[in-house]
Amino acid sequence: MKPxxxxxxxEIGTGKEVDVPIRHIAVCGMTQEAGKTTxxxxxxTRSGLRALTFVTKRGEGVFTEGRPTAPYFREQADWRFVSxxxxxxxxxxxxxxxxxxxxxxxxxxxxxxxxxKITTLxxxxxxxxxxxxxxxxxxxxxxxPAIAAIDWxxxxxxxxxxxxxxxxxLATSMQHLVITSSIEWVLEHEAHTVVVxxxxxxxxxxxRGTPVKRSAMAYIRQGAALGNYLWLDSQDLGGVDKxxxxxxxxxxxxxxxxxxxxxxxxxxxxAGIAKPxxxxxxxLALGQFFACWGTHAVRTYVQPAWLDAVMAQRVAVGTVTVDxxxxxxxxxxxxxxxxxxxxxxxxxxxxxxxxxxxxTRENExxxxxxxxxxxxxxxxxxxxxxxxSKGPRSADRTRGAEGRAxxxxxxxxxxxxPPADRGRGAGDGPGAATGPVDDALYQAIKARLIDExxxxxxxxxxxxxxxxxxERRVIEADGASTTGxxxxxxxxxxxxxxxxxxxxxxxxxxxxxxxxxxxxSVALKELVVGGFLTKxxxxxxxxxxxxxxxxxxxx
Numbered sequence: 001m002k003p004x005x006x007x008x009x010x011e012i013g014t015g016k017e018v019d020v021p022i023r024h025i026a027v028c029g030m031t032q033e034a035g036k037t038t039x040x041x042x043x044x045t046r047s048g049l050r051a052l053t054f055v056t057k058r059g060e061g062v063f064t065e066g067r068p069t070a071p072y073f074r075e076q077a078d079w080r081f082v083s084x085x086x087x088x089x090x091x092x093x094x095x096x097x098x099x100x101x102x103x104x105x106x107x108x109x110x111x112x113x114x115x116x117k118i119t120t121l122x123x124x125x126x127x128x129x130x131x132x133x134x135x136x137x138x139x140x141x142x143x144x145p146a147i148a149a150i151d152w153x154x155x156x157x158x159x160x161x162x163x164x165x166x167x168x169x170l171a172t173s174m175q176h177l178v179i180t181s182s183i184e185w186v187l188e189h190e191a192h193t194v195v196v197x198x199x200x201x202x203x204x205x206x207x208r209g210t211p212v213k214r215s216a217m218a219y220i221r222q223g224a225a226l227g228n229y230l231w232l233d234s235q236d237l238g239g240v241d242k243x244x245x246x247x248x249x250x251x252x253x254x255x256x257x258x259x260x261x262x263x264x265x266x267x268x269x270x271a272g273i274a275k276p277x278x279x280x281x282x283x284l285a286l287g288q289f290f291a292c293w294g295t296h297a298v299r300t301y302v303q304p305a306w307l308d309a310v311m312a313q314r315v316a317v318g319t320v321t322v323d324x325x326x327x328x329x330x331x332x333x334x335x336x337x338x339x340x341x342x343x344x345x346x347x348x349x350x351x352x353x354x355x356x357x358x359x360t361r362e363n364e365x366x367x368x369x370x371x372x373x374x375x376x377x378x379x380x381x382x383x384x385x386x387x388x389s390k391g392p393r394s395a396d397r398t399r400g401a402e403g404r405a406x407x408x409x410x411x412x413x414x415x416x417x418p419p420a421d422r423g424r425g426a427g428d429g430p431g432a433a434t435g436p437v438d439d440a441l442y443q444a445i446k447a448r449l450i451d452e453x454x455x456x457x458x459x460x461x462x463x464x465x466x467x468x469x470x471e472r473r474v475i476e477a478d479g480a481s482t483t484g485x486x487x488x489x490x491x492x493x494x495x496x497x498x499x500x501x502x503x504x505x506x507x508x509x510x511x512x513x514x515x516x517x518x519x520x521s522v523a524l525k526e527l528v529v530g531g532f533l534t535k536x537x538x539x540x541x542x543x544x545x546x547x548x549x550x551x552x553x554x555x
Contacts, residue, residue, distance in 0.1 A: 006047040007309075008039075008252070008291055009302040010316035018300045020250050020291050022047055024220055026200075026232045026240075027289075028265060029254020035287045036233055038304050039252055040196060041162065045305040049227075050158050052182060053196035055166045056175055066164035070153035074181040077108040084209040086139060088176050100132040111147065112517065115140040139173075145501035146174055146539040148521045156185040158193065169537055172202075179203060180211040187219050192227035195219065200232040201239035213241055220247045238264035246270050251292040252302075255284035273297075287315075287322065482508075482515055482523040490532065495543040498536045 005019040025043070027036050044051040053066065079102045086101070104121060108114045115137065122133045157163075165182065167175045179197065186193050197203055203212040220230045232248065234240055238261065245268055253276070256262045262278045269275050274297035276290045284290070284299075291298045303312035307325070314320045478484050485508055489495055494507060501520070508515045524541055527533040533541045 006043055007303065008043065008289075009300045010313045012288060012299045012301050012316050013318070015313045015317040018291055018298050020252075020293055022049070022229065023250050023293075024224070024230050024232075024248045025250045025252060026234070026237060026245065026248045027252040027254070028234050028237050028256075029284075029289070030256060031235050033257075033286060034254025034284070034289070035302065036254060038287065039254075039289060039302045040231060040233060042302055042305045043231075044162055044194060044196075047194070049192055049194050049229075050160055050163065050190075051194040051196060051231075052156065052158060052163045052165065052186060054175070054179055054182075054198055055164060055168050056198055058168045066162035067159050069157060069163045069165045071150070071165055071167060071170075071178045072154075072156045072182050072185060073147065073150070073152045073177055074184065075110045075147075077105055077110055077114050079105040080214065081211060082111075082114060082136075084211045084214055085143075085173065085176070086136060087208045088173060088210040097132050100129060101136065104133070104136060111140060112144050115144050141502050142171075142500075143173055145505065145517055145521070146171065147177075148517055149501055149524075149539050156182050156189075158186075158190065176203065176211045180215045183212070183215040183219050186228060187215075187223055187226075190226075190228065194229050194231055196231045196233055198233045200234040201236060204232070204241045204244055206239055206241050213244070217244060220244060236261050236265065237268045240268075242268070249273070249293055251290075253281060253284075253290040253292060255286075255288070256281050482519045483526060485512060485515070486520075486523050486527060487532075490543045493543075495533065495541060498540045498542045501539040501541070504541065 002019060004022055006022050008018045008020045010016065011018055020043075027039055028034075029036050040053075052069065079098065082101050082105050083098055086097070104114050104118050106117075108117055118133050118137050118140070122130065122137065125133050165178065167178055170178065183195055183197075186195055197212065197216065203210060204216050205213070216230060219228065223229060232240065232245075236256070237245065248270075251269055251273065253265060256265055259278070262281050265281065266275050266278065269292060272294075273292050274295050275292060276297050276299070280290065280299065287302055287304070289300055289302055291300045301312065301316040303309060307315075311320065311325060315322055315325070479488065486504070488511075489504065489507060495504070499507075501524070504524070505515060505517065505520055508520070524533060528535050528541070532544055534544060536542050
């Protein structure tokens with residue numbers, strides 16, 4: 001590959017390598033029909049760049065091998081930011097409301113400050129002003145408590161490869177905030193990093209502002225100098241902001257079936273970049289894309305990260321299909337299971353990263369022991385006395401590695417003794433040993449047998465028993481305190497069903513004095529830790545069914 005490019009795959013029909021420039025990239029195609037996620041994962045893997053992507057829908061199977069990264073949010077309260085929030089919330093472009101937003105955000109440092117300022121402005125507002133402030137207040141009443149209820153990461157922690165930030169449990173407005181903050185963090189602190197924005201039509205829409213659009217525009221204009229690139233993932237590009245798309249030089253186009261969608265996709269490609277025909281787009285199969293950049297428009301089979309280059313090239317040429325490769329892999333897997341059953345190997349459980357690292361270390365130890373035993377066996381065959389000084393602890397280490405597996409071979413449970421004690425085999429005769437067999441000889445013979453016979457490595461999955469002792473915790477609280485007032489709501493069965501933070505706040509204010517958002521958040525967290533409430537989602541709480549509340553009346 002040329003410097004500054006990444007292998008996308010192989011040209012369909014010819015099998016020629018297709019390398020695309022590492023730049024800002026737009027990937028589109030029908031969901032579940034094109035293979036967009038596979039293409040993005042392959043590009044990230046082979047580019048060597050770090051990548052940050054987001055899961056925004058439940059059940060979304062994207063980047064399953066990625067490293068989980070905690071959500072990050074940085075508070076902002078300037079009028080442009082709040083305007084974009086409101087546009088995302090309403091789903092339409094603001095027209096004349098900005099002047100009211102400017103008044104509400106003047107001097108504010110957080111969204112909570114904005115909400116407090118709106119309360120003051122509402123006291124004197126009438127007519128249209130009152131309506132604008134009411135809409136903004138309603139939105140912030142949902143957003144501010146949700147922000148306060150989450151323990152945000154202090155930074156975006158990125159490791160090599162794919163980093164996945166799971167936002168599926170957050171409301172769309174909260175997803176906007178996290179994606180915006182994360183993009184800005186990467187722009188300000190990182191280099192040689194790709195940010196993948198999923199569902200670009202939703203987060204960077206045409207015709208209205210969103211917080212993500214503001215940060216994405218800054219990122220795409222300034223990031224390339226640092227090796228930071230924005231990769232857009234969208235089922236279609238017709239609803240994505242055109243100003244941003246004009247800055248994208250590489251387009252990876254997957255299958256589209258609807259005629260208008262095909263037309264919009266091709267029309268969005270900037271002038272000067274080669275384009276395929278409409279029919280070509282409609283006839284693409286799963287895993288096939290048109291790679292468009294500069295004067296190129298190449299029909300490409302994208303090489304998945306799990307498939308080697310030789311097989312991917314054969315798929316592109318047509319000598320083998322992906323289905324045939326998968327059937328072959330499934331056949332090998334079934335054969336392996338048959339062999340495992342024949343030798344009594346238990347079915348493996350899911351291996352964690354920690355298990356894999358431990359097995360790697362044990363495998364390296366076994367390799368070193370095998371080399372040592374080979375040497376000692378050669379010395380025995382030559383009639384030499386084994387040099388145990390080179391590996392005095394080999395037997396012990398072997399016992400440690402195999403002993404953890406339960407010494408299943410059974411031989412370890414029998415102490416060395418005369419051959420008669422162990423039973424004579426076919427090799428008994430004049431040349432057979434007549435005295436005790438030392439441990440070194442036993443290990444050498446065992447190593448020879450392992451080397452010449454099929455070996456089965458058994459993985460013992462330890463299943464520790466977890467004993468939990470339940471103790472009923474008691475929290476004493478003044479009935480006038482926030483915790484005490486929430487306890488009264490639990491007693492009144494207000495929280496028998498899942499309730500939002502804002503609902504709990506309104507009920508407390510309906511039945512008493514106004515409650516500070518922060519104190520309520522602390523009280524709810526304390527009750528969750530104490531086992532009195534369960535946190536159903538980011539901002540929803542519910543009372544534990546078998547919990548007891550006892551209210552003591554003052555004398």
